[in-house]
Amino acid sequence: MKIFTASQIYDADKFTISKQQIKSDDLMERAATALFNWIHSRLNGAQVNIKLFCGIGNNGGDGIALARLLQEHGYSISVFVVNYSEKRSKDFLINLDRLKDRKLWPEFLDSDCSFPDINQNDIIVDAIFGIGLNRKLDDWVGNLIKHINVSNAFVLSVDIPSGLPMDSNPSDSSYVIRASHVLSFQVPKLIFFLPETGIYQNQWEVLDIGLDPEYLNSTNTEYQLIGKNEILPLYRPRLKFSHKGNYGHAVIIGGSYGKIGAVQLACSACLSVGSGLVTAYVPECGYNALQTALPEAMVLTDDEDDSITKINVPFVPSVYGIGMGMGTEEKTIKAFGTFLKNVESPLVIDADGLNILAKHPSLLKDVPKGSVLTPHPKELQRLIGEWEDDFDKLNKAKDFSVKNNCILVIKGAHSIVIHAEKGYINNTGNPGMATAGSGDVLTGMITGLISQGYSPLNAAIFGVYLHGMAGDVGVMDFGYEALKATEIINNIGKAYIELLRPPKPENVKEV
Ligand SMILES: NC(=O)C1=CN([C@@H]2O[C@H](COP(=O)(O)OP(=O)(O)OC[C@H]3O[C@@H](n4cnc5c(N)ncnc54)[C@H](OP(=O)(O)O)[C@@H]3O)[C@@H](O)[C@H]2O)[C@H](O)CC1
Numbered sequence: 256m257k258i259f260t261a262s263q264i265y266d267a268d269k270f271t272i273s274k275q276q277i278k279s280d281d282l283m284e285r286a287a288t289a290l291f292n293w294i295h296s297r298l299n300g301a302q303v304n305i306k307l308f309c310g311i312g313n314n315g316g317d318g319i320a321l322a323r324l325l326q327e328h329g330y331s332i333s334v335f336v337v338n339y340s341e342k343r344s345k346d347f348l349i350n351l352d353r354l355k356d357r358k359l360w361p362e363f364l365d366s367d368c369s370f371p372d373i374n375q376n377d378i379i380v381d382a383i384f385g386i387g388l389n390r391k392l393d394d395w396v397g398n399l400i401k402h403i404n405v406s407n408a409f410v411l412s413v414d415i416p417s418g419l420p421m422d423s424n425p426s427d428s429s430y431v432i433r434a435s436h437v438l439s440f441q442v443p444k445l446i447f448f449l450p451e452t453g454i455y456q457n458q459w460e461v462l463d464i465g466l467d468p469e470y471l472n473s474t475n476t477e478y479q480l481i482g483k484n485e486i487l488p489l490y491r492p493r494l495k496f497s498h499k500g501n502y503g504h505a506v507i508i509g510g511s512y513g514k515i516g517a518v519q520l521a522c523s524a525c526l527s528v529g530s531g532l533v534t535a536y537v538p539e540c541g542y543n544a545l546q547t548a549l550p551e552a553m554v555l556t557d558d559e560d561d562s563i564t565k566i567n568v569p570f571v572p573s574v575y576g577i578g579m580g581m582g583t584e585e586k587t588i589k590a591f592g593t594f595l596k597n598v599e600s601p602l603v604i605d606a607d608g609l610n611i612l613a614k615h616p617s618l619l620k621d622v623p624k625g626s627v628l629t630p631h632p633k634e635l636q637r638l639i640g641e642w643e644d645d646f647d648k649l650n651k652a653k654d655f656s657v658k659n660n661c662i663l664v665i666k667g668a669h670s671i672v673i674h675a676e677k678g679y680i681n682n683t684g685n686p687g688m689a690t691a692g693s694g695d696v697l698t699g700m701i702t703g704l705i706s707q708g709y710s711p712l713n714a715a716i717f718g719v720y721l722h723g724m725a726g727d728v729g730v731m732d733f734g735y736e737a738l739k740a741t742e743i744i745n746n747i748g749k750a751y752i753e754l755l756r757p758p759k760p761e762n763v764k765e766v
């Protein structure tokens with residue numbers, strides 16, 4: 256699903272209004288009707304108090320139009336206009352008149368008013384600001400938002416949580432609505448997926464308001480949200496008359512004394528994701544452990560017992576995964592540098608491989624083009640430097656990807672695959688996956704996908720998705736806390752099955 260910027264959304268509005276020959280208040284009516292249907296299908300007329308806080312722009316207009324529809328259906332509502340500016344939008348005013356025609360007079364709030372009481376059993380509709388926020392809030396508006404936030408009432412935000420800008424962090428985090436649920440129009444917003452701005456909402460959902468498909472389909476976006484629809488076309492089915500040689504030979508290099516488990520996890524994930532053959536390259540001390548724990552993998556060892564000192568693989572594999580548990584000893588750094596000078600197969604680089612690159616950036620030029628780097632936030636910072644906020648981080652990551660001709664997987668709650676100017680945002684996974692070895696599993700999976708013939712970019716996007724899905728399936732049996740990296744591996748097969756499961760026909764209930 257494409258993720259549009261605010262200016263693209265405004266363009267989509269204009270395009271839709273002109274192509275479909277509708278008026279802008281018709282579009283607002285669609286938005287309000289979609290909001291109303293969502294609420295009505297859940298409340299079924301329940302007599303709970305709904306308090307609508309509406310700004311004076313189009314987000315406020317949506318709220319005012321929603322108030323009319325709720326009133327027409329007998330809901331108990333109170334409407335407050337947050338009167339933060341004299342510049343009211345045309346469609347806000349049209350809908351305000353329609354409300355007044357029905358003898359419903361909102362209460363106008365300004366800097367001199369005391370705020371209305373909010374009971375924690377009330378439902379709050381937050382339609383104060385939408386995507387048009389462009390400066391710091393006046394303190395009294397910020398204080399109203401604080402007043403709503405401390406009420407513990409259920410807060411339904413219209414389009415986005417009020418007070419949250421679309422392309423930067425809020426200047427004061429206490430002046431942002433903490434939404435229980437966001438009903439966002441037509442497309443998800445980038446701010447839902449970034450660690451610093453995603454915290455303002457508990458859940459989000461997209462409501463279709465019929466923006467014109469021609470605009471939506473033909474417009475390029477920097478970011479895309481990756482779900483099943485985007486992943487299925489990437490899937491490469493296994494052929495009936497194929498053999499293990501068709502699915503590549505991956506080599507996983509890493510480990511040091513006490514950290515052989517990282518390599519075992521990566522190799523096991525690489526096999527489970529479907530690589531034809533997997534060889535581990537580890538220090539001598541890892542030999543027995545690996546041969547015992549993972550009989551399907553072959554093992555090559557370094558001459559040294561405790562760490563990697565030279566990388567000698569006597570064949571050309573389909574792909575290398577390198578770095579997990581490898582350490583950053585001088586001897587290992589030297590071996591890694593020599594390896595990079597000679598290697599031609601694509602690489603998936605993780606953990607200490609990344610730490611070495613960060614400490615010795617001159618090595619970056621030897622990394623084969625199109626390699627995949629999988630940093631967690633700390634490793635990313637070492638690679639690209641400090642960032643001001645998540646938006647700056649993404650821009651720096653894109654620059655790094657362009658400069659070094661590589662793919663970056665920024666790991667997090669919503670991992671983002673960066674390839675040049677584009678970002679692919681993952682939407683599977685859960686907090687149970689924040690556990691030791693989870694990253695080694697991901698590296699093994701991406702390596703195993705490249706081994707089978709997926710392009711490095713597709714392997715990164717597909718691997719991140721499947722890794723999250725395996726965690727989502729695993730969490731059903733283990734819960735968040737007990738989910739270990741091994742359980743993620745054990746559920747890779749079920750993740751594939753889940754991916755390929757045909758959608759359930761609508762209105763059919765499982766018995
Ligand atoms: N296609 C869609 O998704 C549709 C969305 N709709 C809804 O429209 C809003 C966006 O509406 P807009 O009127 O552009 O913006 P807001 O309602 O968010 O803000 C209103 C104006 O407030 C001014 N502003 C901005 N920041 C501040 C501030 N800190 N303090 C005071 N005032 C501020 C600004 O105007 P200025 O001229 O003063 O700069 C804003 O324009 C979208 O989110 C949806 O809810 C449509 O209803 C249907 C199509």
Ligand SMILES: [K+]
Binds near residue numbers: 381384413
């Ligand atoms: K809002």
